[in-house]
Amino acid sequence: MAFYEKLMGLDRRWVYLSVGIAVLIPFFIPFDVPVYTTPEVKAVYDFVESLKEGEVLFLAIDYDPNAMAELHPTARVIMRQAFSQNVKLVISALSQNGPGMAEQLISEISKEFGKKSGIDYCYLGYKPYPGITILAMGQDFRIPFPSDYYGVPLDSMPMMRRIKNYDDVKAVIDVTGTNAIDFWLVNANARYKVKLAAAVTGVMAADYYPYLQSGQLFGLLSGLKGASEYEVLANQKGFAFSGMRIQTIAHIVVILFIVIGNIGFFISRTQRKK
Amino acid sequence: MPPLGDLIWTTLAAFLTFCIFSFLYKDNPFYKFAEHLVVGVSAGYFTMLLYFEGFIPKVFVPIFKEGKLYYFIPAILGVLMWTRFSKKWAWISRYPIAIYIGIGTGVAIPLEMQTKVVQQLRASMTAISFNGSAGLNNLLVVLGVFCALVYFFFSKEHKGLFGGVAKFGIWILMIGFGTGFGLTVMGRVSLLIDRVKFLAETWWPMFKAFVGAVL
């Protein structure tokens, strides 16, 4: 069988083997794959990077455990970046069974950076009716959240003394798999002019690009890909990066086989024409 | 030393994972074992699910607990299906089947007409213009839907202008299929990543610890 016919008619099992290797190897040999960072992710990274010590960022962890695989890496990398610059965080969890999961992430990372609740961050927790909660926080965080997730009144927190509503936060970053982002857009960004960025699941991302173009969102992260770009920017290569690295290699393998198949096909067609 | 119970069950799960993966090489006794095992287990699982979450709440409770005797009627129809056990009386099962199909088709006519035809048509009615990207995109979408629908015409030969428009329609469809294919690769690869993660990060450390402890 001529060489080119082999290319065209490779046994499937070579394809399977290559895919298997492409997915297995990265588990054992860590190596880097360049990640192209899109401007909408860089905008969020640069903004958080520009925050000085003591400035306040509002991080909304509005997703349930079922969207954790795609969104937890984003919440984690943004929180670590903010804490590493001693930026203070106000954190909400406006989705029904998300508060416990968010609390675990906060305690894990606050322990890592030695950050204290009430001084370096304030975890507000969950209240039903996200629309009303987001709107009321525009007046005063204390209206929907007189006390934080742990039951400590906001007024007794040194950090919250100077923080009344969105005017006292530099920006809101909403990490969500639900329509909470629509409430942030209407009830916070439109009504109180607070700077807003979003990190949504891959499936939702396509619907929110128009808000990026219109300027209502100053940044947008889409699913695991957005998280991996952010991890590369913040050089905290974690879960998202390792996941995407395998995806990249697997896609390269698939494309390689398409190319090989077509090369064989071209040669065989030119041969047949002779 | 991992708890023995967990180790055995996790190792069984890993073994079955390898059995299914072995099918990639070729059909072999390990795959046949896993296949027949899952056929039996899944049939049993579904049956008990139907019993506890189908029969009890929908037949037993309404009739015996809530006294809704009119729930006897569907139950009798269900029993009539059992006439298929005998060759002679199998024709009686035609009645429950007829009712079963009748309900399904009746519900489908208005529902599918609304969700698949009217609402998709309404969604395509957007302002079109020749300048400005939004307007232009809407125009291209409307033309794309138009040409693709022309391709689906059955009773008109695809010749001449009609044929040309239909050809453009199948091109649009092919772009849609290529997009569908390209988008799904990432999802399928992540399924494989999860399985390899289970083997490499859940099972293997546990297994290695056990082997280490034993040796």
Place this chain on the structure above:
Amino acid sequence: MRQQLPLTIIFVIGVFMALQYFVPHQSSEFIYEYALDWVIIIGVFAMALGLWSLFLVHFAKIQKKSAGWGYSTIAILGLVYMLIAGALWGIEEGSPFMKIFWYIYTPIQATMFALLAFYIASAAYRAFRVRNILSTILLSAALLLMLRLIPIGPLSGPIQDIDRWILGVPNLAAKRAIIIGVGLGIVATAIKVVLGIERSYLGKD
């Protein structure tokens, strides 16, 4: 008579359920929910036919000791175990029934699903050849979408924008046309069934 009565039943029920869709009144809602219960209940009882057929197929193999009868015994054992375990110890979390579900059914189901990662690669290798216009379009659209995940430096920006456009325009048009076509096909087929034009599924004697 054996043929005519079922057809009239289908016509009456079909027309009634179609019109019921337009009646929001509480009694119409009640009938709709009741009819759906009928469908579920008939399905529950019919499962006995399924189990019987499954049992016959595998038991025949075991009896005749035909090829693969050992595997059939495993299938029967799996089935019988789940039936007994479910009946005796219930199907809540932590029961032996669910133990089998989590450690036998779920790994096999997840691994079968994961086979798709291999098959999507081999299907792409086999199918995406520049044979004719159609396969070239299919191939290029798929490639453009797959390139989103490949770091090709400066090219990645334009690729992202092209993909967004492809998703928003041609892909949207194709999906809408197919869905409208399918909608018409479904309504036509349903009408044929209700009018009794399509009746082969009822059988004859």
Place this chain on the structure above:
Amino acid sequence: MSHRIKAFLALLTVALPLTAFSQDTLTLPAPPQEVQAFDTPNDNGHSIAIRWKLSADDGAGANSVTMYEILRAESPEGEFVSRGVVAAGTSTYDDRGDKNTNRPNYFPSGTNFYYKIRAKAGELSSDSEVAGPASAKGQWYHTGKTVVLIFMGIFMIFVLIFIRQAQKGKELYVRPIGGIAAVDEAIGRATEMGRPILYVMGLGAPNDIASIASYTILSRIAKKTAEYQTPILVPCNDPIMMSIAQETVRTAYLDAGRPDAYKEENIYFVTSMQFAYVAAVNGIMLREKTATNFYLGKFFAESLILAETGSIAGSIQISGTDEVAQIPFFVAATDYTLIGEELYAASAYLGREPLLLGTLKAQDWAKGLIMVLLIGGALAATLHWDFFVKLFSVKV
């Protein structure tokens, strides 16, 4: 400074802004105006719709209103109970409840209720006048769905016209579809090789219309396998589909005049769960070495597994589904694919009975009408004839 003094100072600094804070909201927010309560149209008789004009201090004025609370009572002076809360900027609310009496939020149909709206700004609030009486009533026709009824009516007229035309023996041209033309050749190949044919009806529900279309195609293919004396294997995913498939094939063999060749054991139940069923069908393909595989009906993620395994086994594969997400995989991995609507046209193509071809013609006319409406609608939207576009929106 001793601990106590520091704490006292901390308290003082905290208290100051608070007092200042409560100073500027002493003035009460303006109450909502023109509250109306009426029976919600097109409902099952257990909800009342409430509309009102926003308070003057909502979005304007002191802009202090954050939410509205809807209060209900049995009589104008009666005791008002909160029925729900909406964010500022909203001026409508549907007070809805359950239809059966034993449920906690039972909403009686036909009883009179009185409503008032409370505009809230932090702890301060002011109430509107009382509106009512209003009572919930169930409607017998959903006016919002009229456009669907019209579409159904037009479609029915097309069907009746073209069926009568077909019955009058009018010849009807139908464009060739690759997958359907290949059916005879595919069955012939199986006969030559002496290998069985595999027919998979998909993983949809037995009364899914895609499954029903699959039964009609199975009936015509079974007639051919009866004539060609080729065994046909039909592994089923649902007991009712199994029963229907057995009836369909038995009748096909009867029509082909070979009732004795019908083997009921070839049409059997495998299991109901998706991937266990697929694992078994993979085994059938490779062990029975089926020469031709048909995948016709509703398919989900397993479509590519079946198609790839079939091509490994070297079978000719004809597929067809209305699941838009799975068509790309059938197009890539099987020899012929019936795309969406073509699945529903297959039985007319294979049977060639006038009534079926007539319905096909009706489908084309309906498609023509939709294409005209499509262009018309786009123009109407461009020229802002919103009344035309609104005709096609369904208010559920």
